[in-house]
Amino acid sequence: MTRSGRWRTGWPSCSRHGDTSGTGARSVIVRPTTPVRTVAVVIGFAYTAVLAVMGIRLDSLARIVVGVFPILATAGLVVWDLWLWKAPLLKLLTHRPRIDGLWKVTLTPAAGSHIPVGGNWGPIPAYVVISQSYWSLHVRQMTAESASSSKAFFWDHTAGADAETLSFLYQNGARPEHAKRSPRHLGTCSFDIARREPTEIEGRYFTDRYTQGGMELRLVDRSKGHASYQDADTYVGNMQSDQLTS
Template sequence: MVRPTALVRFVVLACTGVYTGLLFLSGAELSTFASRLLASLPFISGATVLLWDAWLWKIFGLQQLTHRPSIRGLWRVTLTPTAESQIPPGGNRGPIDAYFVIRQTFWSLSVRSLTKESTSDSQAFFWNLRKNTDVSTLTYIFENTPKMSQSNRSPRSLGTCLLDPTSLSPTEMVGSYFTDRYTKGDITAELVDRSRSHASFDAADRHWARNVGEPTA
């Protein structure tokens, strides 16, 4: 699902800025600091909301209040299907190497999962703060699209994934998944870095090899 975050930010900032500018140019009496401040409030409020969405929520102290972990970036992932998973003959029974490419603001999030055989994209998500915890867990619905070379054996599918960050700025996550193809399994993920411009598994793997270790066999 495409979330036009940048467009929404631009529209909010442009509308509030134009409103404030027209108010100053309209000839309205704005002779005192208080009146000028009141006239600027729409623009200040809009800018504050945008700064919160993009950056302010990650500041130490504010993040502790929201319990929202910062998980944006590239993650190296291992998927381990259970023995009960209905994997067709010739399919990968795991462990399966993958990468997560995560884009995140306070109110938006997208997770792209890259494997050698398919790509998955998140469609909807929500955060959940469980009792006696300080960090929210992430649950999202995803759509998996196999490569054309795998489409006869592996049809398009929908699934749900749960990710449990270890802290507000985690370098590791664990989780689980299941799909409507009757597959399920466990997830472990390690943060590579905060980069997000990776279009394929091979591209992400090359980036990891250059910066961290050896490419996946």
């Protein structure tokens, strides 16, 4: 199980989203965050229900606390994970930054990168969609030629810093028409985050194809339902048009 709260089975995939380029076994990535939350709440309810079915009378404050504490604690953890940690005052209790939403990105490959002939030396426009709770996170990056999806992540906090920094492992797969020139590969990425609710982030990436570079991210909004680069770009274009006409 990764620190992102996802179980992985099988070997690294060479086929995703219907792309059959490359060879190797297909990887099945299961993200059980929602089922785990559901099971935890159900267990809490079941514990209290069993006390009632068995006829155990909660006729004192101490017994009532014992009876309802599991469900309250479980519900509290779920509510914290999904919402409370982002509340204006409660967010001061942690250094976890809020970075969920749609980000507009510029990728700048480094001069020494081993980019294949015909590849894009940048700057490369991209979009990043981040889904986040307190204990889980998923990053999806999209360009016109490929898409990346995070597989594992961790937060790191430097003493004295206002916010934690994020590092994650990702897998990139090109669109079918670019797969021969740009085969599936793995990489790592780190985000330098200065505030708890940043609107701009700088990052770095490294891949197993001996490419690396810098990233500049600017927050668009908190939306997440964008399936492709074209979808996100159309959404941002419509948003800018509405702002100009309003």
